[in-house]
Amino acid sequence: MYITDLELKNFRNYEELTIQFDKNVNIIVGRNAQGKTNLIEAVFLSSIGRSFRTSHDSDLIRFGQEDAFVRVRAEKEVIDTRVEIKINRHHKKSIQKDGNTVHRTSQLIDNIIIVIFSPDDLKIVKEEPEKRRKFIDRELAQIKPAYYDSLSNYKKTLQQRNACLKEEYVEPSLLSLWDEQMIIYGSDIIRMRKEFIDRINEYSSRIHRGITNGSEELSLRYDPNICFCETKEEQQELYRKELMKSAASDLRMRTTTRGPQKDDLQFFVNGVNARSFGSQGQQRTCALSLKLAELDFIREETGEKGILLLDDVMSELDENRRDYLVRTLHENQLFITTTDIDPGILEYYPQARIIEIENGKCVNLEKPANL
Numbered sequence: 001m002y003i004t005d006l007e008l009k010n011f012r013n014y015e016e017l018t019i020q021f022d023k024n025v026n027i028i029v030g031r032n033a034q035g036k037t038n039l040i041e042a043v044f045l046s047s048i049g050r051s052f053r054t055s056h057d058s059d060l061i062r063f064g065q066e067d068a069f070v071r072v073r074a075e076k077e078v079i080d081t082r083v084e085i086k087i088n089r090h091h092k093k094s095i096q097k098d099g100n101t102v103h104r105t106s107q108l109i110d111n112i113i114i115v116i117f118s119p120d121d122l123k124i125v126k127e128e129p130e131k132r133r134k135f136i137d138r139e140l141a142q143i144k145p146a147y148y149d150s151l152s153n154y155k156k157t158l159q160q161r162n163a164c165l166k167e168e169y170v171e172p173s174l175l176s177l178w179d180e181q182m183i184i185y186g187s188d189i190i191r192m193r194k195e196f197i198d199r200i201n202e203y204s205s206r207i208h209r210g211i212t213n214g215s216e217e218l219s220l221r222y223d224p225n226i227c228f229c230e231t232k233e234e235q236q237e238l239y240r241k242e243l244m245k246s247a248a249s250d251l252r253m254r255t256t257t258r259g260p261q262k263d264d265l266q267f268f269v270n271g272v273n274a275r276s277f278g279s280q281g282q283q284r285t286c287a288l289s290l291k292l293a294e295l296d297f298i299r300e301e302t303g304e305k306g307i308l309l310l311d312d313v314m315s316e317l318d319e320n321r322r323d324y325l326v327r328t329l330h331e332n333q334l335f336i337t338t339t340d341i342d343p344g345i346l347e348y349y350p351q352a353r354i355i356e357i358e359n360g361k362c363v364n365l366e367k368p369a370n371l
């Protein structure tokens with residue numbers, strides 16, 4: 001799968017842009033604050049209909065304008081696709097896929113599959129558990145409609161249950177109504193997360209061995225707040241018991257204290273917890289292995305090669321890791337944003353398309369003379 005072209009109108013600092021991409025490597029180069037990340041943000045929008053850096057769609061509209069428009073075309077193994085997004089300051093955003101209106105974001109799932117890797121991702125090991133849950137959710141929701149549905153239903157139910165717990169008087173029958181919903185959706189989430197992490201563990205440990213020339217063994221462990229059970233029935237039964245056990249503390253604390261909203265993911269390098277004891281370099285290598293494992297997972301699940309956006313990440317990696325990244329990704333379409341082109345990348349990818357950005361305009365599609 002690869003993105004063939006992009007069209008923008010009044011998107012962030014772009015007034016108007018039409019651009020074709022290379023099916024392998026696209027290097028988006030320019031000084032700071034010129035619109036490099038804005039460009040890949042527009043590309044990313046076609047995968048889940050949302051930005052990776054803001055939850056306010058109106059932020060995407062060019063200052064002083066009322067509407068923004070994004071069109072992304074992609075070629076896939078079986079059928080090509082086109083995603084168009086219109087954002088208005090006052091109305092709901094509208095999305096079309098191949099000319100048909102998308103009513104629910106889940107209808108976009110499994111169409112254009114994009115993985116974004118930014119410097120923030122390099123901190124995933126040492127950051128708060130929320131970041132690791134977000135990683136799991138973003139990845140799974142993008143390719144598994146069932147996960148997307150369970151997660152959004154779970155989040156809605158959790159909100160309603162928490163609102164109920166904040167009331168002066170908590171109606172027991174209402175609470176147990178929410179509990180039954182939590183049990184169904186929460187159990188599904190735990191089971192799908194467990195399967196996902198087991199698979200990602202397998203891929204990432206192989207990749208990690210490759211990056212470290214076999215000197216480090218990475219293993220991932222899912223750390224669910226409510227233990228994983230082998231069967232769905234056992235899972236729901238356990239979930240029910242845990243909710244009953246925590247009912248008194250939930251009422252006292254006026255919030256839901258148990259469930260997948262408290263899950264975490266642990267990283268071990270050579271058996272040692274990387275969050276507590278890993279060096280910064282080791283933590284970064286874990287993050288890199290995890291990201292690359294995502295692409296393997298996508299390939300296995302969908303048969304498609306996911307598209308990778310590397311936002312400003314090359315300069316954050318040492319030569320060894322950069323090399324590994326560049327060498328292993330020759331089958332995926334890459335978008336690399338950078339202020340300076342690393343000549344090493346052009347050695348591997350002499351055909352890479354260089355897209356130079358200046359103040360929301362594409363100024364030069366040729367290779368600079370010095371490279």
Ligand SMILES: Nc1ncnc2c1ncn2[C@@H]1O[C@H](COP(=O)(O)OP(=O)(O)OP(=O)(O)O)[C@@H](O)[C@H]1O
Nearest residue numbers: 012013032033034035036037038059060061062063
């Ligand atoms: N809605 C908007 N309308 C107009 N301009 C915007 C809008 N949102 C952001 N910008 C501008 O876009 C620019 C930032 O673009 P972007 O984040 O893509 O930078 P970049 O080229 O990736 O820079 P860096 O190398 O520093 O990461 C800023 O000048 C900002 O003011």
